[in-house]
Amino acid sequence: MPATLVTRAKDHSVTFAPNDGVLLLRGTIGPDGSVAASLNTAPPKHPPYLLSLTGQLGKDGFSGRYQTPQCSFKAELTRPAPLPRRFVDPKNVLGIPNP
Numbered sequence: 001m002p003a004t005l006v007t008r009a010k011d012h013s014v015t016f017a018p019n020d021g022v023l024l025l026r027g028t029i030g031p032d033g034s035v036a037a038s039l040n041t042a043p044p045k046h047p048p049y050l051l052s053l054t055g056q057l058g059k060d061g062f063s064g065r066y067q068t069p070q071c072s073f074k075a076e077l078t079r080p081a082p083l084p085r086r087f088v089d090p091k092n093v094l095g096i097p098n099p
Helices: none
Strands: 002-007 013-018 025-029 034-040 050-058 061-067 074-076
Touching: 002 074, 013 034, 013 050, 025 050
Parallel strands: none
Antiparallel strands: 002 013, 013 025, 025 034, 034 050, 050 061, 061 074
C-alpha cells in the first residue's frame, strides 16, 4: 500500500496520508523520534472511528503500525530516491530532437 509521511522539523509535526489518499492523519514527533498521529473519521453523534499511526522515525525512514478499528498494518516507509539529474543543451532546454 503506498503512503506518504511528511515531517516538519520546525514544529516537530507529522502528516501521514495512507494509500496516498485524501485522509490526513496529523500528529507529533517526540524528542526520541517516536511518531504519533491520528484522525477520527466518525460523523457527529456517532462512536469514534479512529485511524492511528505510531512508530519510530530513524535516519533511514519510518517503522511502525497503521491501525483502523477493523485492521492493523505494519508500516515501513523509506526515503524516496532522488530524482535523476539531466543535463540539457542551453539552446534546447526542452530536449526536443532536431528533425
